[in-house]
Amino acid sequence: MIIKPRIYKRAVLQTMFFIATAVALPAFAQQKSEDPLLKIYRGSAEKINDLIHTKLDVKFDYKKRYLYGKEWVTIKPHIYATDSLRLDAKGMDIKTVAVVRNGRNIPLKYTYDNLSLAIKLDKVYQSTENYTIYIDYTAKPDELKLEAGAAITDAKGLYFINPDSTEKGKPVQIWTQGELESSSAWFPTIDRTNQKTTDEISMTVPAKYVTLSNGRLASQKKNADGTRTDTWKMELPHSPYLFMMAVGDFKIYRDKWRDKEVSYYLEPAYAPYAKEIFSFTPEVMEFYSKILGVDYPWNKYAQIVVRDYVSGAMENTTATLHGAYVQGTARELADRYYDKGRSTIVHELFHQWFGDYVTAESWSNLTVNESFADFSETLWAEHKYGQDTGDEHNNEALETYLEDPANATKDLVRFHYHAAQDMFDDVSYKKGGRILNMLRNYLTPTVFF
Numbered sequence: 001m002i003i004k005p006r007i008y009k010r011a012v013l014q015t016m017f018f019i020a021t022a023v024a025l026p027a028f029a030q031q032k033s034e035d036p037l038l039k040i041y042r043g044s045a046e047k048i049n050d051l052i053h054t055k056l057d058v059k060f061d062y063k064k065r066y067l068y069g070k071e072w073v074t075i076k077p078h079i080y081a082t083d084s085l086r087l088d089a090k091g092m093d094i095k096t097v098a099v100v101r102n103g104r105n106i107p108l109k110y111t112y113d114n115l116s117l118a119i120k121l122d123k124v125y126q127s128t129e130n131y132t133i134y135i136d137y138t139a140k141p142d143e144l145k146l147e148a149g150a151a152i153t154d155a156k157g158l159y160f161i162n163p164d165s166t167e168k169g170k171p172v173q174i175w176t177q178g179e180l181e182s183s184s185a186w187f188p189t190i191d192r193t194n195q196k197t198t199d200e201i202s203m204t205v206p207a208k209y210v211t212l213s214n215g216r217l218a219s220q221k222k223n224a225d226g227t228r229t230d231t232w233k234m235e236l237p238h239s240p241y242l243f244m245m246a247v248g249d250f251k252i253y254r255d256k257w258r259d260k261e262v263s264y265y266l267e268p269a270y271a272p273y274a275k276e277i278f279s280f281t282p283e284v285m286e287f288y289s290k291i292l293g294v295d296y297p298w299n300k301y302a303q304i305v306v307r308d309y310v311s312g313a314m315e316n317t318t319a320t321l322h323g324a325y326v327q328g329t330a331r332e333l334a335d336r337y338y339d340k341g342r343s344t345i346v347h348e349l350f351h352q353w354f355g356d357y358v359t360a361e362s363w364s365n366l367t368v369n370e371s372f373a374d375f376s377e378t379l380w381a382e383h384k385y386g387q388d389t390g391d392e393h394n395n396e397a398l399e400t401y402l403e404d405p406a407n408a409t410k411d412l413v414r415f416h417y418h419a420a421q422d423m424f425d426d427v428s429y430k431k432g433g434r435i436l437n438m439l440r441n442y443l444t445p446t447v448f449f
């Protein structure tokens with residue numbers, strides 16, 4: 001993920017505040033160490049059950065901002081036999097929970113506290129036995145509230161943009177944002193980075209719209225009521241936070257890397273510039289495949305640009321989602337060199353290896369995702385624009401890290417933090433990226449890679 005630039009600005013303001021109040025530092029530090037949330041050891045999530053396959057059939061209610069979902073999730077006990085299953089499911093109406101046996105749904109007992117679904121299975125399952133749970137549910141992301149009553153608007157997982165067409169000239173879109181643990185706001189799952197599952201998502205949408213999800217578009221079916229059902233299949237396992245859906249009026253520009261499809265989804269107004277914005281993508285895929293010694297591992301690579309995105313960009317497996325910052329007209333793009341837009345495109349692409357193919361087992365280990373993606377920006381700068389541009393990018397990142405003295409107090413891998421999103425900081429990104437760059441120089445590139 002790349003965090004929105006305005007968050008960095010806020011960080012700078014916090015730094016200024018920090019410097020201004022440096023005299024009061026001992027009291028501030030003491031207060032911080034008393035934060036009870038900092039006392040919690042944030043290890044990897046316990047594995048009781050493993051996700052195997054997730055099949056979803058969803059349709060959208062634009063008026064109510066609801067998702068009507070049917071899910072068939074295949075699971076097995078991780079190692080110990082168990083007769084229970086807990087799924088994360090945020091702010092949903094749960095209508096049916098059943099186990100599928102010989103094609104029939106056998107209802108199961110469950111309790112639901114608006115955040116997680118505790119299911120009593122029909123028997124004790126061994127770790128060698130897969131079973132499939134069927135869930136009929138409604139996701140209501142706009143009504144999602146924490147128990148304390150605070151709306152977690154930045155973590156609602158599923159976003160309806162201008163759903164009533166009340167804002168003139170603004171497109172109607174639906175898109176999702178799974179990281180950190182918000183996919184469970186639109187489908188029940190074990191919403192942890194140390195889970196991986198294959199998936200299949202069928203989306204029924206107004207026929208005039210285009211859809212995008214992970215993996216390949218397996219089928220499209222026109223329905224009598226003016227809708228169309230698109231089914232996307234993801235045949236290699238990935239973590240739930242990397243699931244994605246997007247629906248709207250997008251023009252698709254198709255490109256290619258070796259024999260794989262590379263595509264760019266843009267609003268019609270920006271479609272003429274698709275080539276200028278994104279067409280260096282296959283060249284970067286080739287460079288990263290060679291330098292890593294592992295070819296791009298997925299079956300396609302799509303990039304989509306959406307409205308009102310809540311962060312900078314997100315590396316959903318095979319389907320990166322960008323905020324509108326990446327767009328530009330021919331005139332604007334002519335002035336671009338190795339700017340924020342281009343470094344983000346290569347950053348999200350590198351995540352397809354570090355983040356998506358290999359995944360941090362917990363947020364404490366976020367360095368596996370973000371330090372490597374940050375470092376990849378320097379690699380590409382150096383390869384494409386030369387040593388000076390690589391060094392400049394490296395130095396800018398170092399300076400950003402040094403700007404905030406609080407950064408020096410944090411370990412790269414941290415098992416104590418206030419909230420998981422605190423891990424998405426200049427230590428996980430900038431410091432980690434610089435450490436990798438140092439290691440490359442220290443070991444020599446041959447040994448490092």
Ligand SMILES: [Zn+2]
Pocket residue numbers: 001002347351369370373
């Ligand atoms: Zn990232």
